[in-house]
Amino acid sequence: MIQQHPWSRYVAIGDSFTEGIGDPEPKSPGGSRGWADRVAEVLSTQTDDFAYANLAIRGRLLRQILDEQVEPAMELRPDLITISAGGNDIIRPNTDPDDVAERLEKGIARLRSNDATVVLFNGPDIGMTPMLGRMRGKVAIYNENLRAIALRHDLVVADMWALRELKDSRMWAPDRLHFSPIGHNTIARMVLLALNVENDLKPYNPDQLPPRPWRQARVEDIGWAREYLVPWVLRRVRHQSSGDGITAKRPAAGPYQP
Structure with a gap:
């Protein structure tokens, strides 16, 4: 028999990662679906009168x-909150991970003010990604700051850095910036494990990838740069965001409908 978890109102806040882009x-x-929807679906099956809102917006x-x-999240009176924030700041040049963490902590204090359980995401190990790998050190510093914040405010840590499956x-x-459906499912399993919630989400047990010939890899990299990297750079130059004109996909707390 599955033990019932204690939460009845879950609110997710953040950026494209929590919105579910890539899924x-x-x-x-x-x-888009995403890891937060998958977590909400599992939670909704284990308690009566469960409500879920997702306020995250890409970019x-x-x-x-x-x-x-x-503040909109607090107005929904959640007893469970997930927050992933600061990643878009960290990957921009000349940002200070200590400053980003200090600003985040002020928001964390507000989220904890009503004693809700708060799940804080750290950043994944991006050393293997072609565009973000050079920022690995900044992410690691930011993550250490987040661990200190979690200790001070009694948070649950969703440890993306330790999720080594993400190297696949x-x-x-x-686009090599967001997670695939397989990635979102893997992250949802990790979050539920951090919350000690039983679930039947299937683990991903892939066959080993065959080695890619150098020439094929180069062709794929050039195609990726043309389709994804150049538009991303142009948006930065023009001070545009992929989230311009986008609103939250689940702004009100209500029953989860898969």
């Missing part, structure tokens, strides 16, 4: 998440 599902609000920087999502390229979407 397309046309029937889902906003057109949001930490300041925007704190200004636009924290099949965990990543074609």
Whole structure:
């Protein structure tokens, strides 16, 4: 018999990672599913009168998440909150991971003010990714700051850095910035494990990838740069965001409908 968990109102806040980008599902609000929806689905089956909201919007920087999502989240009276924030700041040049963490902690204090369980995500080990690998050191410093914040505020840590399965390229979407459906499912299992919630989400046990010929890899890299990297750089130059004009996919807390 599965033991019932203690939460009845779950609110997720953050950016594209929490919105579920990379895990397309046309029937889902906003057109994406993602790890948070998968977690909510499991939680909803283990308690009566469960409600879920997802306020995350792609492209949001930490300041925007704190200004636009924290208070609306608190108004929904959650007893469980997940927050992944600061990643879009960290991957930008000339940002200070200590400063980003200090600003995040102020938001964390507000989220904990009503004694809700707060799950804080750290950053994955991006050393193997072609575009983000050079920022691995910044992510590691940021993660250590997040661990200190978690200790001070009694948070649950969703440890992305320790999730070594994410080194498999099949965990990543074609844009190499977001996670694939397999990646989102793997992350959902990790979150539920951190919350000590039993679930029947299937682990991914892949066959070993065959080695890629150098020439094929180069062709794929050039195609990726043309389709994903150049538009991303142009948005930065133009001070545009992929989230411009986008609203939260689940702004009100309600029953989870898969």
